[in-house]
Amino acid sequence: MSFDPESLSYNEAGLIPVIAQDAHTHQVLMMAWMNAEAVARTLDTGRVTYWSRSRQSFWIKGESSGHVQELVDFRIDCDGDCLLVLVDQTGPACHTNRQSCFYTAIRDGEPVELMKPMED
Amino acid sequence: MSFDPESLSYNEAGLIPVIAQDAHTHQVLMMAWMNAEAVARTLDTGRVTYWSRSRQSFWIKGESSGHVQELVDFRIDCDGDCLLVLVDQTGPACHTNRQSCFYTAIRDGEPVELMKPMED
Numbered sequence: 001m002s003f004d005p006e007s008l009s010y011n012e013a014g015l016i017p018v019i020a021q022d023a024h025t026h027q028v029l030m031m032a033w034m035n036a037e038a039v040a041r042t043l044d045t046g047r048v049t050y051w052s053r054s055r056q057s058f059w060i061k062g063e064s065s066g067h068v069q070e071l072v073d074f075r076i077d078c079d080g081d082c083l084l085v086l087v088d089q090t091g092p093a094c095h096t097n098r099q100s101c102f103y104t105a106i107r108d109g110e111p112v113e114l115m116k117p118m119e120d
Numbered sequence: 121m122s123f124d125p126e127s128l129s130y131n132e133a134g135l136i137p138v139i140a141q142d143a144h145t146h147q148v149l150m151m152a153w154m155n156a157e158a159v160a161r162t163l164d165t166g167r168v169t170y171w172s173r174s175r176q177s178f179w180i181k182g183e184s185s186g187h188v189q190e191l192v193d194f195r196i197d198c199d200g201d202c203l204l205v206l207v208d209q210t211g212p213a214c215h216t217n218r219q220s221c222f223y224t225a226i227r228d229g230e231p232v233e234l235m236k237p238m239e240d
Contacts, residue, residue: 003226019139019148026146028139031202043226075234077221078214082151084222094198101197102204106123106163114195 005039009081016083023072023086029093030101046071048085067091092118125159129201135171136203143192143206149213150221166191168205187211212238
């Protein structure tokens with residue numbers, strides 16, 4: 001392919017932020033990070049693969065939980081320093097078992113819980 | 121208000137990534153950064169205000185272009201280290217005059233332009 005993952009702009013830790021959006025509902029699910037190899041693996045396999053900063057290892061989303069993200073579309077922003085992946089999400093995206101990580105709103109200065117954990 | 125912007129998790133530069141999503145179309149528009157004071161200003165004024173890393177100054181989105189973002193909803197992720205703002209976007213969000221910064225897809229290894237600049 002002519003797209004080179006190394007052509008993106010990575011931060012000083014070699015990482016680029018990645019927004020995951022549900023391709024069907026358009027809900028923003030989560031934000032995580034990839035390095036150039038995770039970008040290549042995601043494009044090669046169609047299975048969204050991040051870099052875990054806490055574990056310092058590749059993180060094939062859903063590998064242990066089953067809550068996988070199949071890649072539907074892979075997009076780059078104007079500066080090449082942020083990615084948007086549209087995904088087919090199986091189960092909840094959040095480790096709290098909620099559909100999205102963004103389940104807390106601040107309204108009139110107070111936190112409001114927008115979603116409950118999904119049933120197993 | 122009981123929500124304290126200082127309670128969020130900022131990176132070593134004192135910044136938190138912010139995803140802007142169109143509240144009406146649900147299109148992901150852009151990703152930028154806020155510091156704690158930009159978070160407070162955004163919530164206080166209802167006008168989305170970032171921190172410009174290149175200019176090292178507050179960046180009231182659209183202040184010079186007129187392409188403002190009125191805050192519709194302010195959301196925090198499960199780890200408190202990423203924000204999602206739902207906005208009422210006037211005009212294009214991208215400095216290239218496109219609706220969204222994520223106008224390039226990678227499909228079959230090749231870049232594909234998804235949007236053209238909007239007419240003035």
